[in-house]
Amino acid sequence: xxAKVVTVTxxxxxxxxxxxxxxxxxxxxxxxxxxxCIDGDIGLRNLDVVLGLENRIVYDIVDxxxxxxxxxxxxxxxxxxxxxxxxxxxxxxxxxxxxxxDMVRVCDELRSDHDWILIDSPAGIERGFRNSIxxxxxxxxxxxxxxxxxxxxxxxxxxxEAEEKGPARLIINRLNPSMVKRGDMLNADDxxxxxxxxxxxxxxxxxxxxxxxxxxxxxxxxxxxxxxxxFRNIARRLKxxxxxxxxxEENAGFFGRLTRLIRxxxx
Amino acid sequence: xxxxxxxxxxxKGIRDGLLVTIGEGKWPELQEALMRQIERQSSFFKGAKLxxxxxxxxxxxxxxxxxxxxxxxxxxxxxxxxxNSPTTEQTAQVxxxxxxxxxPRQERTIRPLDTNLTGxxxxxxxxxxxxxxxxxxxxxxxVIGDVNPGAEIIAxxxxxxxxxxRGVVHAGVxxxxxAVVCALELDPTQLRIAGQxxxxxxxxxxxxxxxxxxxxxxxxAEPWNPKxxx
Numbered sequence: 472x473x474a475k476v477v478t479v480t481x482x483x484x485x486x487x488x489x490x491x492x493x494x495x496x497x498x499x500x501x502x503x504x505x506x507x508c509i510d511g512d513i514g515l516r517n518l519d520v521v522l523g524l525e526n527r528i529v530y531d532i533v534d535x536x537x538x539x540x541x542x543x544x545x546x547x548x549x550x551x552x553x554x555x556x557x558x559x560x561x562x563x564x565x566x567x568x569x570x571x572x573d574m575v576r577v578c579d580e581l582r583s584d585h586d587w588i589l590i591d592s593p594a595g596i597e598r599g600f601r602n603s604i605x606x607x608x609x610x611x612x613x614x615x616x617x618x619x620x621x622x623x624x625x626x627x628x629x630x631x632e633a634e635e636k637g638p639a640r641l642i643i644n645r646l647n648p649s650m651v652k653r654g655d656m657l658n659a660d661d662x663x664x665x666x667x668x669x670x671x672x673x674x675x676x677x678x679x680x681x682x683x684x685x686x687x688x689x690x691x692x693x694x695x696x697x698x699x700x701x702f703r704n705i706a707r708r709l710k711x712x713x714x715x716x717x718x719x720e721e722n723a724g725f726f727g728r729l730t731r732l733i734r735x736x737x738x
Numbered sequence: 739x740x741x742x743x744x745x746x747x748x749x750k751g752i753r754d755g756l757l758v759t760i761g762e763g764k765w766p767e768l769q770e771a772l773m774r775q776i777e778r779q780s781s782f783f784k785g786a787k788l789x790x791x792x793x794x795x796x797x798x799x800x801x802x803x804x805x806x807x808x809x810x811x812x813x814x815x816x817x818x819x820x821x822n823s824p825t826t827e828q829t830a831q832v833x834x835x836x837x838x839x840x841x842p843r844q845e846r847t848i849r850p851l852d853t854n855l856t857g858x859x860x861x862x863x864x865x866x867x868x869x870x871x872x873x874x875x876x877x878x879x880x881v882i883g884d885v886n887p888g889a890e891i892i893a894x895x896x897x898x899x900x901x902x903x904r905g906v907v908h909a910g911v912x913x914x915x916x917a918v919v920c921a922l923e924l925d926p927t928q929l930r931i932a933g934q935x936x937x938x939x940x941x942x943x944x945x946x947x948x949x950x951x952x953x954x955x956x957x958x959a960e961p962w963n964p965k966x967x968x
Contacts, residue, residue: 596870622869622888623869625886625887629868629869629871630870665887
């Protein structure tokens with residue numbers, strides 16, 4: 472078993488890196504894959520909160536790197552999904568506590584007995600980003616259909632290319648189909664035209680995501696719901712399956728388009 | 739021009755040094771007079787390259803040789819002897835001296851029909867410039883790919899983008915008013931040519947190939963029209 476290291480990054484903060492990491496981890500674990508998540512956001516950790524594991528932290532990644540514990544001791548097993556583990560970030564330290572080569576070493580140690588290693592990158596392009604990107608085999612760039620998020624995603628994609636981490640793949644998060652329909656939000660094509668990388672998934676805006684995040688129950692655990700479905704589809708695409716993209720427009724097709732032509736801005 | 743009324747010679751500055759024209763008279767006396775003149779103005783003659791126009795005097799190898807030696811003692815090199823007598827010319831040639839002064843080059847009246855252009859230097863970048871990338875060059879810049887918002891191109895010459903130009907571009911940064919910016923789709927965040935700045939107007943319908951230049955100190959973008967003459 473040789474794990475693939477997937478780094479989830481975005482440049483801009485608040486676009487949903489942590490939510491994406493948590494949900495992809497859950498979705499892959501639901502598929503029976505052995506998954507370990509690493510929180511790369513040392514000093515501002517929250518992947519543990521989103522996964523609902525914060526009260527079980529004893530050791531963290533800095534303890535592993537500085538040799539205060541074995542890597543097994545820092546891995547928190549998820550009770551809902553036994554194949555899912557988390558290595559949390561330290562909250563009392565900063566990004567400089569870990570170096571890119573430390574991250575490569577930790578991942579290499581984990582590779583042999585897992586299928587996937589998911590790294591939740593912090594926002595920004597500084598040390599934390601460098602740490603998170605160093606061991607990556609696959610880079611997923613998360614963006615929102617907003618000009619500022621797309622601009623930052625563009626920068627990140629350029630930096631990932633410069634690090635020779637191959638072409639990044641794109642997740643468009645929090646797309647609001649009705650706003651797109653009204654022309655008040657960038658649509659997926661606008662974003663893709665600028666970023667010009669492969670799209671691996673579009674996650675629709677869904678308030679249940681916020682509810683589930685607050686409860687520490689990733690939405691991908693829930694069988695229903697379009698956002699959860701979108702994350703599960705992305706997980707399957709990561710595994711190499713061909714999964715068609717969800718139709719996010721409720722009443723697409725000829726009549727839908729006709730309505731839009733007749734009543735632009737309506738609906 | 740230095741002219742000595744008592745002696746029979748003229749000294750003139752030419753492109754290749756000094757030209758001394760010797761007049762009529764007996765050679766030993768003339769030589770002596772010349773040397774006296776040189777000694778009087780030794781600082782003027784020091785290190786000079788001297789050509790000697792001896793006119794009709796017929797000089798033997800011994801005369802010329804000794805003159806050259808005497809002159810070189812004064813730090814003067816005798817490099818040419820011009821004479822009307824073929825014998826003297828030959829003697830000079832034997833001693834390794836020139837017998838003609840180079841005539842100034844004539845203006846070329848017929849230009850050669852040269853169809854090989856040298857052009858100007860440019861850098862070619864064959865990739866998309868994403869946000870945060872900066873390209874500066876002391877010449878022209880050609881990009882094959884897009885220039886995304888947040889990317890910058892700074893060029894002393896012109897900028898050509900075979901793709902969408904949406905970032906910041908500054909052409910003719912050293913004040914070159916002739917610099918142009920052209921792109922398949924020209925929608926820059928900000929465009930500067932030399933000292934002038936322009937911002938793309940919002941929403942201009944269908945994108946088209948455009949070329950941007952300075953006309954009367956204003957940045958003007960016009961669609962590229964193969965039929966129009968520029």
